[in-house]
Amino acid sequence: MARPGTYFDTLPPDAISDELAPIIDELGLADNCRQLAMEGWTVVENAAGEQFNNRLREQILQDAKKGGALMLLAGDPVYAEAVLNPKLMALAEFSVGRGHLISQVAASVRKKGDPMLGLHADHNWLPAPFPEHNMLITACWACDQYTKEHGATQIIPGSANLRRHPDAREVEEMAGATTIECEPGSVAIWDGNIWHSSGERSTEGERVVCHITYTRLMMRQVEDYRVHEDRLIEEHGAPMAGLLGRNDGLFDANGFDYSKIVQTFNNAKR
Numbered sequence: 001m002a003r004p005g006t007y008f009d010t011l012p013p014d015a016i017s018d019e020l021a022p023i024i025d026e027l028g029l030a031d032n033c034r035q036l037a038m039e040g041w042t043v044v045e046n047a048a049g050e051q052f053n054n055r056l057r058e059q060i061l062q063d064a065k066k067g068g069a070l071m072l073l074a075g076d077p078v079y080a081e082a083v084l085n086p087k088l089m090a091l092a093e094f095s096v097g098r099g100h101l102i103s104q105v106a107a108s109v110r111k112k113g114d115p116m117l118g119l120h121a122d123h124n125w126l127p128a129p130f131p132e133h134n135m136l137i138t139a140c141w142a143c144d145q146y147t148k149e150h151g152a153t154q155i156i157p158g159s160a161n162l163r164r165h166p167d168a169r170e171v172e173e174m175a176g177a178t179t180i181e182c183e184p185g186s187v188a189i190w191d192g193n194i195w196h197s198s199g200e201r202s203t204e205g206e207r208v209v210c211h212i213t214y215t216r217l218m219m220r221q222v223e224d225y226r227v228h229e230d231r232l233i234e235e236h237g238a239p240m241a242g243l244l245g246r247n248d249g250l251f252d253a254n255g256f257d258y259s260k261i262v263q264t265f266n267n268a269k270r
């Protein structure tokens with residue numbers, strides 16, 4: 001027998017739920033939802049005011065100096081405020097569903113001459129074709145003005161509709177790349193499909209960004225074996241270590257083990 005209150009339909013990827021609609025209206029985000037659904041990216045301007053933006057920028061610079069640009073939600077409360085920003089939360093719910101989870105809170109400070117990140121889709125965790133429903137949304141809080149000269153994020157318009165990873169030639173050529181331009185305190189937001197990269201900064205100074213990732217509820221394991229992990233691996237060896245996530249870079253004590261980044265994303269494609 002059906003449980004009372006159970007939904008039997010699924011909302012289409014571009015639909016706003018009845019519960020979310022008044023919030024989207026109140027926050028003036030209807031155009032952002034449309035752009036996110038149609039083009040895979042959008043910008044929320046002045047997400048929390050100048051004072052908050054300055055506080056976030058200062059904290060990122062302090063944390064970056066200490067070498068800690070990952071696991072930031074566990075640090076200064078300014079990051080929790082950024083993550084819980086009502087506009088970001090509403091767009092995350094629109095894009096990756098109610099019950100969405102925080103996946104990563106990181107920061108970057110990019111200077112003149114720093115190498116570009118390289119073209120990629122944030123659905124690096126998924127084999128192609130990517131699903132119709134977005135699985136992961138990235139919100140890059142631009143503490144400084146985003147321009148081409150400042151090394152702002154480059155995107156490939158139209159790539160979100162391809163629902164696949166770029167190939168080696170596309171990564172090399174970055175054909176059709178355009179710059180996301182916005183004022184300090186804006187948040188550039190994109191889905192898991194759109195191909196993008198950080199740009200190369202050609203001017204002095206620093207581009208300070210907080211990178212916030214939210215994921216769909218189903219990306220979470222059902223059972224939490226963390227307290228039993230060491231015993232299980234000792235008893236059952238390498239295959240158990242793989243099942244418990246020790247062969248990828250996730251859940252590292254420092255946030256992400258970047259020495260495993262290639263094998264993590266390669267695993268997701270095989």
Ligand SMILES: O=C(O)CCC(=O)C(=O)O
Binds near residue numbers: 154197198
């Ligand atoms: O730093 C940037 O401009 C892009 C960052 C990025 O690729 C990401 O957060 O997925």
